[in-house]
Amino acid sequence: MTAIAPTSAIPLRHRVVARRRFAQGAVVSLLLVATLLGVALLVTILSYVIFQGLPAINLAFFTERPRPFGEAGGGIAPSLIGTLLLAAVSGAIAIPVGIAAAIFVVEYRSGRFAAPVRFAAELIAGLPSIVIGVFVWAFLVRGLVGHYAAVAGAVALAVIMVPIVARTVEEVLKLVPNSLREAALALGAPRWKVILSIVLPTARAGVLTAAILAVARSAGETAPLLLTALGNDFFSTDLLRPIGALPLQIYRYAVSPYDDWHVKAWGASLVLVVVIGAVGLLLRFVARQRVR
Amino acid sequence: MSVTMQETAAREMPNGAEPMSQPAADPAAPAPRAIALRTEKLSAYYGGAQAVGDVDLTFEVGAVTAIIGPSGCGKSTLLRCLNRMHETTPGARATGRVRLGDVDVYAPATDPVEVRSMVGMVFQKPNPFPMMSVYDNVAAGPRLRGWKMSRREMDDLVERNLRRAALWDEVKDKLHRSGAALSGGQQQRLCIARALATDPSVLLMDEPCSALDPIATYKIEELVRELSHEVTIVIVTHNMQQASRVSERTAFMLAADDGVGRLVEFGKTDDLFTLPRDPRTEAYITGRFG
Numbered sequence: 001m002t003a004i005a006p007t008s009a010i011p012l013r014h015r016v017v018a019r020r021r022f023a024q025g026a027v028v029s030l031l032l033v034a035t036l037l038g039v040a041l042l043v044t045i046l047s048y049v050i051f052q053g054l055p056a057i058n059l060a061f062f063t064e065r066p067r068p069f070g071e072a073g074g075g076i077a078p079s080l081i082g083t084l085l086l087a088a089v090s091g092a093i094a095i096p097v098g099i100a101a102a103i104f105v106v107e108y109r110s111g112r113f114a115a116p117v118r119f120a121a122e123l124i125a126g127l128p129s130i131v132i133g134v135f136v137w138a139f140l141v142r143g144l145v146g147h148y149a150a151v152a153g154a155v156a157l158a159v160i161m162v163p164i165v166a167r168t169v170e171e172v173l174k175l176v177p178n179s180l181r182e183a184a185l186a187l188g189a190p191r192w193k194v195i196l197s198i199v200l201p202t203a204r205a206g207v208l209t210a211a212i213l214a215v216a217r218s219a220g221e222t223a224p225l226l227l228t229a230l231g232n233d234f235f236s237t238d239l240l241r242p243i244g245a246l247p248l249q250i251y252r253y254a255v256s257p258y259d260d261w262h263v264k265a266w267g268a269s270l271v272l273v274v275v276i277g278a279v280g281l282l283l284r285f286v287a288r289q290r291v292r
Numbered sequence: 293m294s295v296t297m298q299e300t301a302a303r304e305m306p307n308g309a310e311p312m313s314q315p316a317a318d319p320a321a322p323a324p325r326a327i328a329l330r331t332e333k334l335s336a337y338y339g340g341a342q343a344v345g346d347v348d349l350t351f352e353v354g355a356v357t358a359i360i361g362p363s364g365c366g367k368s369t370l371l372r373c374l375n376r377m378h379e380t381t382p383g384a385r386a387t388g389r390v391r392l393g394d395v396d397v398y399a400p401a402t403d404p405v406e407v408r409s410m411v412g413m414v415f416q417k418p419n420p421f422p423m424m425s426v427y428d429n430v431a432a433g434p435r436l437r438g439w440k441m442s443r444r445e446m447d448d449l450v451e452r453n454l455r456r457a458a459l460w461d462e463v464k465d466k467l468h469r470s471g472a473a474l475s476g477g478q479q480q481r482l483c484i485a486r487a488l489a490t491d492p493s494v495l496l497m498d499e500p501c502s503a504l505d506p507i508a509t510y511k512i513e514e515l516v517r518e519l520s521h522e523v524t525i526v527i528v529t530h531n532m533q534q535a536s537r538v539s540e541r542t543a544f545m546l547a548a549d550d551g552v553g554r555l556v557e558f559g560k561t562d563d564l565f566t567l568p569r570d571p572r573t574e575a576y577i578t579g580r581f582g
Contacts, residue, residue: 057545072547109382177419179415179417179419179422180419181380182377182413182419183413183415183419183421183483183484183486184421184432184436185377185380185417186375186377186408186412186413186487187406187408187409187412187432187433187436187437187486187487187490188405188406188408188409188410188433188435188436188437188490189433189436190405194434196434197435197436198421198432198436200421201423202421202423204423231519
């Protein structure tokens with residue numbers, strides 16, 4: 001056996017190895033193709049937006065308010081300010097609420113209310129954003145405030161953001177090893193302090209990412225703003241008046257019959273993409289700085 | 293008989309460092325020592341399943357008590373009942389009594405947070421807070437408990453406890469680097485320093501060396517023997533050699549067929565390893581199972 005087995009075993013092993021190599025190569029190529037497709041899609045969209053939008057970009061585009069059709073020039077400054085303001089206000093409402101909900105679900109999961117809270121977040125996340133817009137319109141625009149207002153837009157965006165923050169932060173908190181919670185509890189720390197001083201700081205980068213994700217998602221929303229913030233061609237930072245937003249501006253320009261406005265719609269799209277990307281990069285950089 | 297045991301004692305002590313400070317069993321004149329911790333009919337459950345049944349144990353002040361037994365005998369669960377960490381597992385509960393000095397640990401009026409501040413704990417896997425520096429890890433306990441201290445006092449406290457954990461010389465130049473960057477053994481000693489920093493009267497150690505190499509293990513064992521002069525130590529281990537090296541008293545636990553871990557034998561470590569009274573203890577220490 002010892003004399004024969006090696007010689008007969010070698011070809012067999014070669015066949016197995018060859019088959020494995022082939023399977024390995026095939027799977028890796030498939031993965032590569034899928035990755036390239038995804039990247040190609042992103043590059044196509046970005047480059048097309050840049051190509052179409054760049055002609056609209058000049059200094060006035062960022063500093064001036066829109067002009068009526070027929071007048072040359074003009075910009076989208078009120079919408080830019082409006083989008084930043086809406087993001088800030090909706091973030092200030094939604095991020096703490098979302099983080100609190102996630103803490104509740106993860107850290108107090110033995111409690112009776114954790115499962116219903118998670119279920120509610122999933123339901124809200126599943127609501128079409130126009131339905132949220134209609135709801136806020138009925139509740140604030142027709143109700144409490146009485147007219148179209150920036151605050152109604154911010155609330156509508158916040159409703160969209162809460163489940164995104166809650167579900168993402170939930171996953172991040174679950175990644176914090178339980179051994180750290182135990183270590184802190186065993187040091188004689190009360191539970192709330194364990195969460196605030198140990199769990200959240202450990203998950204800091206992930207929590208920031210969740211916030212960025214939610215802001216970026218909501219900054220691009222159009223439907224709920226149509227019925228709440230309405231849009232405004234004049235400079236305004238008054239939360240109780242209608243306010244402009246980049247998606248609204250894009251929508252209005254894009255559905256217009258004028259070529260000049262179409263170019264401006266592409267320009268505004270480019271600005272929206274760059275603003276969201278820049279906020280993301282900035283916060284990511286800040287997060288990395290503080291982890292070290 | 294006592295000659296045999298004294299010889300055994302001398303053999304068990306490394307380098308004959310302090311073989312006589314604790315004279316081997318002489319029933320006529322037992323050194324009376326205060327009881328730091330006592331359990332009475334302590335049982336522990338996970339949901340409906342009982343894990344520990346009716347354990348009566350006493351832990352003497354300033355002594356090292358080892359809890360040994362095969363996997364699943366409830367020794368870690370028992371340890372976690374002593375500082376009410378057991379109940380932090382969802383669905384877990386304990387019945388019976390634990391007395392810590394004059395504190396009734398499971399009395400309804402007793403705050404588990406207070407209990408845990410008097411009883412420190414070191415876990416199986418080193419678990420320094422990864423986003424904190426070495427310094428901040430040691431300072432974590434006082435800070436989490438809201439102690440008001442000046443910068444200077446905190447510096448002193450950190451240095452003192454790193455020295456107590458025999459880690460100071462190795463980390464004094466990298467106090468502000470991440471605690472997660474240390475080696476496994478250093479991380480575990482950092483965790484010991486962190487647990488000591490709040491001055492607990494009892495230190496619970498749950499298989500503190502099972503994730504460490506032999507040299508790191510040796511250092512921890514040496515540390516345990518030294519620390520036993522200032523703090524009562526309860527150490528859970530599945531390593532019988534370790535129990536015989538570091539402890540004065542040993543409790544042997546075993547899970548019965550019903551899955552409930554019970555105390556089989558408790559006594560002086562030398563007695564338990566040389567003249568076990570229970571046949572199950574003898575079977576375990578001679579390696580017939582577990």
